[in-house]
Amino acid sequence: MADSLPTEFDVVIIGTGLPESILAAACSRSGQRVLHLDSRSYYGGNWASFSFSGLLSWLKEYQQNSDIVEESTASWQGLIHETEEAITLRKKDESIQHTEVFCYASQDMDDNIEETDALQKNTSSVTSSTTTKPLDSACLSEETHSLYATDHELPAKGTPKSDGEISLEVTDVEDTLAKEKYCGDKTCIHTVSDGDKDENKPIEEDNTDQPKRNKITYSQIVKESRRFNIDLVSKLLYSQGLLIDLLIKSNVSRYAEFKNVTRILAFREGKVEQVPCSRADVFNSKELTMVEKRILMKFLTFCLDYEQHPDQYQAFVQCSFSEYLQTKKLTPNLQHFVLHSIAMTESSCSTIDGLKATKNFLRCLGRFGNTPFLFPLYGQGEIPQCFCRMCAVFGGIYCLRHKVQCLVVDKESGRCKAIIDHLGQRINAKYFIVEDSYLSEETCSNIQYKQISRAVLITDQSILKADSDQQISILVVPPVESGTCAVRVTELCSSTMTCMKDTYLVHLTCSSSKTAREDLELVVKKLFTPFTETEIDKEELTKPRLLWALYFNMRDSSGISRSSYNGLPSNVYVCSGPDCGLGNEHAVKQAETLFQEIFPNEEFCPPPPNPEDIIFDGDDKQPEAPGTNNIIMAKLDSSDEVKT
Amino acid sequence: MSMEDYDFLFKIVLIGNAGVGKTCLVRRFTQGLFPPGQGATIGVDFMIKTVEINGEKVKLQIWDTAGQERFRSITQSYYRSANALILTYDITCEESFRCLPEWLREIEQYASNKVITVLVGNKIDLAERREVSQQRAEEFSEAQDMYYLETSAKESDNVEKLFLDLACRLISEARQNTLVNNVSSPLPGEGKSISYLTCCNFN
Ligand SMILES: Cc1cc2nc3c(=O)[nH]c(=O)nc-3n(C[C@H](O)[C@H](O)[C@H](O)COP(=O)(O)OP(=O)(O)OC[C@H]3O[C@@H](n4cnc5c(N)ncnc54)[C@H](O)[C@@H]3O)c2cc1C
Ligand SMILES: Nc1nc2c(ncn2[C@@H]2O[C@H](COP(=O)(O)OP(=O)(O)O)[C@@H](O)[C@H]2O)c(=O)[nH]1
Ligand SMILES: [Mg+2]
Numbered sequence: 001m002a003d004s005l006p007t008e009f010d011v012v013i014i015g016t017g018l019p020e021s022i023l024a025a026a027c028s029r030s031g032q033r034v035l036h037l038d039s040r041s042y043y044g045g046n047w048a049s050f051s052f053s054g055l056l057s058w059l060k061e062y063q064q065n066s067d068i069v070e071e072s073t074a075s076w077q078g079l080i081h082e083t084e085e086a087i088t089l090r091k092k093d094e095s096i097q098h099t100e101v102f103c104y105a106s107q108d109m110d111d112n113i114e115e116t117d118a119l120q121k122n123t124s125s126v127t128s129s130t131t132t133k134p135l136d137s138a139c140l141s142e143e144t145h146s147l148y149a150t151d152h153e154l155p156a157k158g159t160p161k162s163d164g165e166i167s168l169e170v171t172d173v174e175d176t177l178a179k180e181k182y183c184g185d186k187t188c189i190h191t192v193s194d195g196d197k198d199e200n201k202p203i204e205e206d207n208t209d210q211p212k213r214n215k216i217t218y219s220q221i222v223k224e225s226r227r228f229n230i231d232l233v234s235k236l237l238y239s240q241g242l243l244i245d246l247l248i249k250s251n252v253s254r255y256a257e258f259k260n261v262t263r264i265l266a267f268r269e270g271k272v273e274q275v276p277c278s279r280a281d282v283f284n285s286k287e288l289t290m291v292e293k294r295i296l297m298k299f300l301t302f303c304l305d306y307e308q309h310p311d312q313y314q315a316f317v318q319c320s321f322s323e324y325l326q327t328k329k330l331t332p333n334l335q336h337f338v339l340h341s342i343a344m345t346e347s348s349c350s351t352i353d354g355l356k357a358t359k360n361f362l363r364c365l366g367r368f369g370n371t372p373f374l375f376p377l378y379g380q381g382e383i384p385q386c387f388c389r390m391c392a393v394f395g396g397i398y399c400l401r402h403k404v405q406c407l408v409v410d411k412e413s414g415r416c417k418a419i420i421d422h423l424g425q426r427i428n429a430k431y432f433i434v435e436d437s438y439l440s441e442e443t444c445s446n447i448q449y450k451q452i453s454r455a456v457l458i459t460d461q462s463i464l465k466a467d468s469d470q471q472i473s474i475l476v477v478p479p480v481e482s483g484t485c486a487v488r489v490t491e492l493c494s495s496t497m498t499c500m501k502d503t504y505l506v507h508l509t510c511s512s513s514k515t516a517r518e519d520l521e522l523v524v525k526k527l528f529t530p531f532t533e534t535e536i537d538k539e540e541l542t543k544p545r546l547l548w549a550l551y552f553n554m555r556d557s558s559g560i561s562r563s564s565y566n567g568l569p570s571n572v573y574v575c576s577g578p579d580c581g582l583g584n585e586h587a588v589k590q591a592e593t594l595f596q597e598i599f600p601n602e603e604f605c606p607p608p609p610n611p612e613d614i615i616f617d618g619d620d621k622q623p624e625a626p627g628t629n630n631i632i633m634a635k636l637d638s639s640d641e642v643k644t
Numbered sequence: 645m646s647m648e649d650y651d652f653l654f655k656i657v658l659i660g661n662a663g664v665g666k667t668c669l670v671r672r673f674t675q676g677l678f679p680p681g682q683g684a685t686i687g688v689d690f691m692i693k694t695v696e697i698n699g700e701k702v703k704l705q706i707w708d709t710a711g712q713e714r715f716r717s718i719t720q721s722y723y724r725s726a727n728a729l730i731l732t733y734d735i736t737c738e739e740s741f742r743c744l745p746e747w748l749r750e751i752e753q754y755a756s757n758k759v760i761t762v763l764v765g766n767k768i769d770l771a772e773r774r775e776v777s778q779q780r781a782e783e784f785s786e787a788q789d790m791y792y793l794e795t796s797a798k799e800s801d802n803v804e805k806l807f808l809d810l811a812c813r814l815i816s817e818a819r820q821n822t823l824v825n826n827v828s829s830p831l832p833g834e835g836k837s838i839s840y841l842t843c844c845n846f847n
Contacts, residue, residue, distance in 0.1 A: 003662065003714055003715065005715075043717075043719055043720070051753070226752075226753055254689075255721050256721065257724075257725070377724075378720070378721070378724060382720070382721045382724075385719035385720060385721045386719075386721055388712075388719055389710060389712075389719050389721065389722065392710035392711055392712050393687060393688070393689050393710045394687055395687075395711075397711065397714070397715070398711075398712045398714075398715060398717040399715040399717055400715070400716070400717040401716075402715070608687060608689070609687065
């Protein structure tokens with residue numbers, strides 16, 4: 001496609017993470033000509049999700065010695081006029097560090113597994129391209145295999161589709177039908193109930209007599225690579241949170257489907273248990289005594305409108321929330337639940353913040369299900385893409401794999417007027433939005449970044465077995481020793497479309513004090529046991545087994561004030577990468593704040609006309625309904641009041 | 645339109661290089677128009693057309709690329725939950741045919757493996773400028789296990805047929821699955837013996 005980019009825009013946005021994508025949608029929706037670029041071949045930046053082999057190639061990129069990859073780029077120096085100066089952008093992303101991979105699953109190569117996934121054509125020699133393990137990494141256990149990274153080249157042209165597989169499969173059209181009909185309402189969020197839509201069925205396993213615990217091998221994981229959608233950030237959507245509200249208001253929700261998180265878990269005295277959170281849960285709980293149930297109900301009911309009862313907490317505003325809880329006659333058990341599983345705060349958090357968090361949790365309960373959280377099918381990485389689609393639908397232009405070399409600043413006005421891309425092309429715009437990791441070291445020299453510690457685990461069982469194996473769980477593990485952080489654990493089952501059947505995808509997150517492995521390994525050890533060949537028959541094994549683990553640190557640029565960046569023109573706006581929090585509130589707030597700053601008189605992401613209500617009329621090319629002046633040849637059914 | 649106005653609803657997604665005529669095909673089918681107003685289809689996410697097949701109302705939700713194919717930047721989420729894909733190339737443009745394997749890879753990776761794919765060679769009204777022979781396209785589509793059809797959005801050749809055949813095909817797939825489910829056969833493939841309802845053919 002020898003198509004060349006237009007060169008005049010209102011807004012150029014660099015980076016396709018969540019805040020940038022929301023902004024792109026908002027700008028495009030309000031009639032701005034938007035160019036949205038990403039230097040990578042995928043959407044989302046550090047908000048992306050990957051198939052298993054996709055993740056391995058992502059890793060490879062960060063493990064490669066950075067100075068080797070210098071592609072031929074057109075030089076830009078000659079393109080800067082005398083009246084201008086350039087602000088160069090970063091050439092290589094440095095927001096990911098300390099990546100460490102551990103493979104525990106059996107590497108048995110004669111599994112007799114056919115390559116049905118065309119994507120995996122080149123990965124048959126799993127052991128061939130080995131990256132080196134960092135020298136300092138003391139292994140999690142002796143059984144740890146060396147690092148494996150598969151070569152994730154796409155197959156040669158003309159690769160046939162997987163042979164006949166399609167016609168064999170039971171389709172889920174009826175499921176889709178039922179769902180679509182049920183959720184026909186335009187403000188509805190699709191929540192898919194358990195069981196349906198599960199196409200994660202490794203066919204080759206069905207007929208064999210497996211032992212009780214299925215043995216998943218590494219080559220099966222590789223073969224089922226595309227069943228995985230592994231998020232770089234692990235977040236959930238509060239069902240009354242800003243992101244859900246925005247998705248519904250802007251109708252972007254129609255591009256995604258969600259599942260309710262099914263369980264809130266707690267980790268206490270070495271045991272994982274389920275936290276009762278709805279009224280029904282509280283009363284049905286077997287762990288709580290009747291007295292405890294009443295005390296808990298009473299306390300939670302108070303939290304729901306604590307502002308109305310200042311007498312109940314006024315005396316404790318100087319105390320920490322955990323100290324406050326001790327005064328409320330809550331048993332240690334209940335204190336633990338409230339502090340770590342409901343408020344999900346650090347012990348040191350203030351009474352007011354704790355009450356606020358508890359209230360927020362309770363407020364979100366029951367909107368879509370039994371817990372206050374939703375998870376997007378196919379992973380969190382879908383969400384930025386959904387906003388990008390909205391931007392494109394309103395005329396925004398998308399270009400991945402497009403590097404920007406520098407911003408061009410007009411010396412006299414001090415304003416940025418253009419970018420120069422890797423082809424040496426100058427693209428003009430009025431406003432520029434840049435994601436933090438694209439800015440050069442020089443621009444960021446005053447900034448002290450925080451870090452996020454992450455682990456991604458593939459396991460063979462849930463951390464808390466239940467009747468259904470399709471559970472989505474969240475667990476906060478309190479700090480192991482003082483000075484360390486609480487670790488947030490999210491366990492996803494295969495029906496979230498993020499991992500293959502008979503596996504779980506587990507995300508661990510905390511704010512870093514050391515490397516990700518150092519921060520998280522202890523918690524991993526408490527909850528899981530490494531997979532080994534010999535133990536397979538022993539029934540004493542109760543913990544889920546680790547098949548594969550990845551640790552990495554991600555830069556947290558969320559708390560940086562605009563003024564900390566050196567020499568940025570006033571019409572260049574900065575979006576931060578993912579923050580450490582559980583929700584997406586930070587990203588949404590940032591996008592809305594920046595949008596209002598740039599376009600103070602425009603509405604932020606108003607609802608678009610519903611395509612179902614567009615009646616085409618050949619003669620009438622004038623749009624009629626207010627607020628839809630971007631519709632060409634479309635007329636809105638005037639009776640339609642778009643409600644949110 | 646109220647929810648009860650149809651018996652089936654299917655999501656159909658168009659892909660293929662920019663300029664091959666995807667938007668024209670959709671417009672021709674849903675509105676009977678050619679050429680559509682110049683410029684991109686702004687603000688319209690998908691189009692709806694309800695057709696009646698053997699007395700049943702089938703609502704087709706037809707999604708266009710929103711221009712993201714222009715620089716090879718289609719979002720993965722575009723492919724999710726599509727029931728059918730129409731992969732389009734331009735018979736007067738060899739390049740658009742040569743890009744098909746790349747598109748198939750995207751399908752392979754992001755679409756459901758139960759999706760029905762149709763290959764469409766568009767612009768047959770420009771026969772004198774044809775660069776891709778019908779035979780070559782047929783061989784290719786056969787090897788890839790796809791249906792193949794040649795169309796002209798301009799002359800309205802085969803456009804109705806394309807969407808109606810697809811609708812029939814989707815109905816029979818949906819039906820077959822209901823049948824399979826009813827006889828409670830958990831194993832994939834067992835439904836094979838139940839014959840397709842044959843209200844139409846692709847070729
Ligand atoms: C965990 C939790 C989550 C909540 N989430 C929300 C929410 O998302 N949205 C919202 O609007 N409200 C929520 N609420 C508030 C709740 O729904 C009620 O508004 C509140 O509990 C008061 O109800 P009530 O006045 O009907 O009291 P009642 O139901 O009459 O209960 C009064 C007291 O009687 C006792 N009691 C009642 N039934 C039983 C039983 N079966 N076994 C033992 N003791 C019993 C309890 O001690 C209780 O405190 C939540 C409450 C809790 C505890
Ligand atoms: N002759 C002819 N031109 C067509 C046909 N379909 C589309 N075109 C033209 O091809 C160009 C691109 O069409 P468009 O639908 O925008 O392609 P898209 O980018 O795939 O959506 C336009 O100039 C159309 O007028 C066709 O069937 N015959
Ligand atoms: Mg088009």
